[in-house]
Amino acid sequence: MARTLFEKIWDAHLVAQPAxxxxxxxxxLHLVHxxxxxxxxxxxxxxxxxxxxxxxxVATVDHNIPTEPRGTPITDLIAAKQISALQANCKEFGIRxxxxxxxxxxxVHVIGPELGLTQPGMTIVCGDSHTSTHGAFGSxxxxxxxxEVEHVLATQCLAQQKPKxxxxxxxxxxxxxxxxKDLALGIIGQIGTDGATGHVxxxxxxxxxxxxxxxxxxxxxxxxxxxxRAGMIAPDETTIAYxxxxxxxxxxxxxxxxxxxxxxxxxxxxxxxxxxIHIDAAQLCPFxxxxxxxxxVAPVTGRVPEVKGLEESDRRAAExxxxxxxxxxxKRIEDITVDRVFIGSCxxxxxxxxxxxARVAKGHRVSSKVRAxxxxxxxxxxxxxxxxxxxxxxxxxxxEWRESGCSMCLGMNPDILQPGERCASTSNRNFEGxxxxxxxxxxxxxxxxxxxAIAGHFTDIRNWKFE
Amino acid sequence: MKPFTVHRGxxxxxxxxxxxxxxxxxxxxxxxxxxxxxxxxxxxxxxxGADGKKNGDFVLHEPRYEGATILVAGKNFGCGSSRxxxxxxxxxxxxxxxxxxxxxxxxxxxxxxxxxxxxxxxxDEVSMLMKRAxxxxxxxxxxxxxxxxxxxxxxxxxxxxxxxxxRHCLLNGLDDIxxxxxxxxxxxxxxxxxxAPAALAVESDARN
Ligand code: SF4
Numbered sequence: 001m002a003r004t005l006f007e008k009i010w011d012a013h014l015v016a017q018p019a020x021x022x023x024x025x026x027x028x029l030h031l032v033h034x035x036x037x038x039x040x041x042x043x044x045x046x047x048x049x050x051x052x053x054x055x056x057x058v059a060t061v062d063h064n065i066p067t068e069p070r071g072t073p074i075t076d077l078i079a080a081k082q083i084s085a086l087q088a089n090c091k092e093f094g095i096r097x098x099x100x101x102x103x104x105x106x107x108v109h110v111i112g113p114e115l116g117l118t119q120p121g122m123t124i125v126c127g128d129s130h131t132s133t134h135g136a137f138g139s140x141x142x143x144x145x146x147x148e149v150e151h152v153l154a155t156q157c158l159a160q161q162k163p164k165x166x167x168x169x170x171x172x173x174x175x176x177x178x179x180x181k182d183l184a185l186g187i188i189g190q191i192g193t194d195g196a197t198g199h200v201x202x203x204x205x206x207x208x209x210x211x212x213x214x215x216x217x218x219x220x221x222x223x224x225x226x227x228x229r230a231g232m233i234a235p236d237e238t239t240i241a242y243x244x245x246x247x248x249x250x251x252x253x254x255x256x257x258x259x260x261x262x263x264x265x266x267x268x269x270x271x272x273x274x275x276x277i278h279i280d281a282a283q284l285c286p287f288x289x290x291x292x293x294x295x296x297v298a299p300v301t302g303r304v305p306e307v308k309g310l311e312e313s314d315r316r317a318a319e320x321x322x323x324x325x326x327x328x329x330x331k332r333i334e335d336i337t338v339d340r341v342f343i344g345s346c347x348x349x350x351x352x353x354x355x356x357x358a359r360v361a362k363g364h365r366v367s368s369k370v371r372a373x374x375x376x377x378x379x380x381x382x383x384x385x386x387x388x389x390x391x392x393x394x395x396x397x398x399x400e401w402r403e404s405g406c407s408m409c410l411g412m413n414p415d416i417l418q419p420g421e422r423c424a425s426t427s428n429r430n431f432e433g434x435x436x437x438x439x440x441x442x443x444x445x446x447x448x449x450x451x452x453a454i455a456g457h458f459t460d461i462r463n464w465k466f467e
Numbered sequence: 468m469k470p471f472t473v474h475r476g477x478x479x480x481x482x483x484x485x486x487x488x489x490x491x492x493x494x495x496x497x498x499x500x501x502x503x504x505x506x507x508x509x510x511x512x513x514x515x516g517a518d519g520k521k522n523g524d525f526v527l528h529e530p531r532y533e534g535a536t537i538l539v540a541g542k543n544f545g546c547g548s549s550r551x552x553x554x555x556x557x558x559x560x561x562x563x564x565x566x567x568x569x570x571x572x573x574x575x576x577x578x579x580x581x582x583x584x585x586x587x588x589x590x591d592e593v594s595m596l597m598k599r600a601x602x603x604x605x606x607x608x609x610x611x612x613x614x615x616x617x618x619x620x621x622x623x624x625x626x627x628x629x630x631x632x633x634r635h636c637l638l639n640g641l642d643d644i645x646x647x648x649x650x651x652x653x654x655x656x657x658x659x660x661x662x663a664p665a666a667l668a669v670e671s672d673a674r675n
Binding site: 015016018020021022024026028035036038039042047049053054055056057058064076078079081082085094095096117127128129143144145146147148150151154155156157159161163193194197198227229247248250293313314316317320410411412419429431432433434437438 | 485490499512541543548552577580581630632633647648653654663
């Protein structure tokens, strides 16, 4: 029978399918971080269990570490305790940890791919919803809760019900100045934050094939904001070229075998999806979110929408959002001024994102009214960017250049918005208080964020004067 | 895990859609390394002002909803972050179930692992319960997992769907890990075919 990419990976990882129960799925790679793991390790200790496959488990610290120069003591004692709990747990259970001072430290979804841990055809889980990022490689990758983290640590398996499948087919070509982030926001704006609930999305079509691996990661990263269980893109030559030669990628005969397998993964030609959505890439533009969920998007040339016509529950949600965001319907998006700019997060903190933002920043100055931060996704991204001199471009333009971590994506470290501050952010969630209590977040692409930092308000990157 | 069979309790209405886990438990409270004690931080930014004072307008502060054990909320409840702390906070606060017309997948999954019920009813049924919780003093409903039914004393009765196996585990308070380990033979057989790559061994690289 013809199968989709998802179905092939699912079938290849079925350990057991007990009648009337959830399927037992084998997990190839388990990524662990400090925030969602302590209670899981505790559970193991209480039950006298060990980590079944330490060699399939990798840990790093990212969520609450400061982005000040490394070595600066962590003043938040509870955060420090969580970090030392992870260190102790990794030691006790024999798990590889890329710690604070490691050259490989970074956001868990940035380091997995860059170390070559993330490979096509794998099942990958992590106690973090943006695990969907890894689906860019044609793996089945999804976020789990802490009980499931414990479950995977103990059994290397997960009991799962088979999700439905959805194909998002993006035809044509993305216009200049419109990138993977705009594509993601455009899709969520169209299908809504629960548009893909219960489904695994497979992205296809010429516009998706044309994306770099970094762009594909941005797109898959945001799948969860559409409610999807996971997002994936079939592996192709772009994927294989990216993985080749990375530290934990297979080598020699193993590599040949792996590549042959990866090439067999794309959907069979007559495979069926439960749902198919078509998007015309040419219709997309740079987007800016105006509300408090990622589905509340408007074109940069547009206006904050009217709420009158909406159906009851949506209208009330929109009104609450506008109230929180201190915006009026009808206001031009380009007239919205910002106080802060954040370029970072597992959505947009890779080298290509930083290059795009630096290209915008080059030769310009950050507005005197704006504080702008660039937070590379990992130490490796930071080093590579510095080798290209990107840090100097940013610093000369007045951006702060910081150490890697999640930072202001969720503000668990000291990088937060003050109440009422408005931020152009390349992260993935604009929920109330996400970046700091009372903070107002607008999601945009790295280029749009850099341009907003300089202009002091949102501005259409398609009209930008690049130096 | 605490079994869930039949529960009767007071209902609190939270008339908002897309209630995300950042609202249920804001991130500044995720740093605890225990599973308990999160209830005090539930809906923190809605329950308390920036000065830490109680926000008297928030529904859970109304005396008539005190001691509520069932929350009724708008669609897409629990979207956003995968933090299981959201379920721990709801449970620790005293809730045993949330009724909504839809739930984010990870939230629904996390619920079942904690003997907490995410009950899905239709939009109309949820609106009806919301209305009654607002209008009827000390309004109570019964959630009957055995019959997969929500009912009240005013004649409301609605069936809800639940995966048969998940229901079985909830009714009996079964530990998931134990159930999976019943398949030890299958797991071992799978692993014999798919050995773990050695590259991640802690000893193999002194750099980390
Ligand atoms: S960068 Fe943000 S979304 Fe990504 S893992 Fe960190 S906190 Fe989660």
